[in-house]
Amino acid sequence: MRWDQTNYPHDPSHLPTAPIAPSGFINQEDYWERQQPLTFVLIHGSWADSSFWNGIANELRKKGHTVYTPEYPGHGADPNKDVSHSMMTKSIADFIISKNLHNVILLGHSFGGTLVQKVAELVPDRLKRLVFLNAFVLNDGQNLGDELPAPVRNVFVGLAQNSKDNTIMLPFPLYRDAFANLASLELVQQMYNEISPEPAKPLLENLNLKKFYSLNIPKSYIYLTVDNALPQGEGFGWHPHMSSRLGLFRLIKGHGDHMSTVKTEPKMLAQKIYEASRD
Amino acid sequence: MRWDQTNYPHDPSHLPTAPIAPSGFINQEDYWERQQPLTFVLIHGSWADSSFWNGIANELRKKGHTVYTPEYPGHGADPNKDVSHSMMTKSIADFIISKNLHNVILLGHSFGGTLVQKVAELVPDRLKRLVFLNAFVLNDGQNLGDELPAPVRNVFVGLAQNSKDNTIMLPFPLYRDAFANLASLELVQQMYNEISPEPAKPLLENLNLKKFYSLNIPKSYIYLTVDNALPQGEGFGWHPHMSSRLGLFRLIKGHGDHMSTVKTEPKMLAQKIYEASRD
Amino acid sequence: MRWDQTNYPHDPSHLPTAPIAPSGFINQEDYWERQQPLTFVLIHGSWADSSFWNGIANELRKKGHTVYTPEYPGHGADPNKDVSHSMMTKSIADFIISKNLHNVILLGHSFGGTLVQKVAELVPDRLKRLVFLNAFVLNDGQNLGDELPAPVRNVFVGLAQNSKDNTIMLPFPLYRDAFANLASLELVQQMYNEISPEPAKPLLENLNLKKFYSLNIPKSYIYLTVDNALPQGEGFGWHPHMSSRLGLFRLIKGHGDHMSTVKTEPKMLAQKIYEASRD
Structure with a gap:
């Protein structure tokens, strides 16, 4: 739903009705116990599997x-x-x-945001809401690399070129400080040992997103504010x-x-995801 | 008090004295119990009453x-x-x-910020401090609509033109996702059922604010960081x-x-307002 | 370590090993008890001593x-x-x-960031990581005043010129609202009574930082988000x-x-500093 394409109902009878009998309980704890x-x-995004x-x-x-x-090609097994x-x-x-x-609530993390954009074009009628969790939202015709400052993009392109199979393996110091900055070293090492090199091609493909920007599906964005995987502000960032x-x-x-908060605080994040997804 | 108009006292004897005997208690809890x-x-702002x-x-x-x-014209009864x-x-x-x-601590929320600016011009000697709570602070000669991106302003102007009495009723999907994003659907529906169409004219009047910008009244800004009623960053936002x-x-x-945090967390917000308002 | 100078190791055997036997404890509380x-x-920064x-x-x-x-010249005794x-x-x-x-973990607060930058040039081999806590990070050839909007810089330069010894004393209203905004008036007064005028010259010296930007020392930035001593956003800020x-x-x-959170929440800040500093 875009600001300039909005045709809002004015008749309150079109309002969605609450999924649970609203006998006046505003109490958040109580509500949490009975979720819609x-x-x-x-x-998931890059350097991850399901x-x-x-x-x-x-x-x-x-x-x-x-x-x-669901796992998708190039990842997992x-x-x-x-x-x-x-x-x-x-x-x-x-x-x-x-x-x-x-x-369906279709939620993407990081690179998964670009997959949400294109899947929405393929099966729009199956989707109730799109949720982006510190995820890329590309403009029509862009590729993910366009959202990286030149020095960062050059590092990634160089890593792909130096690989045998056009993949990118995140160097540990970069993963530790920019992707898992809030975690203990032990946890970061555990996580790092489990990741595989990421196929580079999909990160650099220009995407036709004209249909995405014509779709009228409700959307949410969850922003975890200490994510520094992308530079923040001044023309960049989530x-x-x-x-x-x-x-x-x-x-x-x-x-x-x-990357690490999904491991250390899954309950908090599940609550944020629910708040982003409920009617 | 503007940076370029500041004539600060250098003599410590001009310092304000503490409102309560400061026998060294720094403990916040303790202090909270005995507020100045x-x-x-x-x-209040638009789509609200007192x-x-x-x-x-x-x-x-x-x-x-x-x-x-105080209630003001066009609102409440x-x-x-x-x-x-x-x-x-x-x-x-x-x-x-x-x-x-x-x-007086004169505090405005949202559109109420523009009212604080003009009331300060009318009765400056009655005011101890101006507090803006996610409120508009307009430049001299601006109107509120100037602070909305063009697609949003066009939606609002269109809604006013389609009304019988030059008012704007917020469409429910917009209210739910952009104005009350943190609330449960039940609470949002309760809140939405209580609001009335907002007079459009005051939102689009250019305001002469030359006197406001010459006043030497202390000011505070309270920023609730998950407010998405205005786009954030890149030339817009609170x-x-x-x-x-x-x-x-x-x-x-x-x-x-x-809109919803005043309902769900009044005690937290009262504390923030006190912290913004005390000497 | 800069993005464009990075030469990352690809061999996982180069990974740092955890400082404490990582028998799978991810629990933050537990980890906190046994820090590396x-x-x-x-x-410290300006208007402060050790x-x-x-x-x-x-x-x-x-x-x-x-x-x-360590205390440094022009401060303390x-x-x-x-x-x-x-x-x-x-x-x-x-x-x-x-x-x-x-x-050494070398950490600077505010003006102390510029000292960290130059000390790193003098003794790089002694340093394990540089940590900036709401601290200035100047570009090569800049001085601290370049990071202040013109009206603020003019206030500071004027205060220095009106002093007998080229020092700047922060006016109380500025200190209270922009440097210690979260504190009670009692605490701000106690803090203000203890500070001395700050030598102006080091704040306005252009610094040659070419060597700093060639150093390959890991870096962290701690951002306390309610700091308003510098204007935030739109070309300025921490x-x-x-x-x-x-x-x-x-x-x-x-x-x-x-300025005040170091006094009111030292335990929270010590934890943030540890998270910024550990391997």
């Missing part, structure tokens, strides 16, 4: 939600690193169709730089970094 | 403060929506004079974009959105 | 760290206010050498405006102002 059941499809979501999925399921964390962006988005769209999912491209969106904020 | 008694005049302040006023009164929440900005500010200034108030126009000001921050 | 012992040299660090140094020592808070920036940095470098310190000059750095954030 939602169906989540969670899309186990990225284990803690958060577990917390969401405890509250009665249905949670899917897939030995093939020669993948394209459209292979990834087709795989996710196929997953949603094969499971016959409807009213919020407000990329979030503002969504037009009208629901903003949720929390204290967290790019 | 203040006189507040709280000015009941907006009920929870906060109650919390402030518990701490010994005197709190006024007033059936007349054909009002001007100067009718509103005159009404508030008259209220302050009729109650013979002095040393803080630092508009707050910085105040020159020297006291900054206070908290976690909250534009 | 570090050696800190803490450099007692600025008393509370924080005490908290860090409780956790087993070694903490030094030094009656001579006619000092230069290089006198200050030489004094700190001499202190580090005389104590035979190695693997983070991301000055922090981004560090290239790759570890970001830590907390709730605090420029």
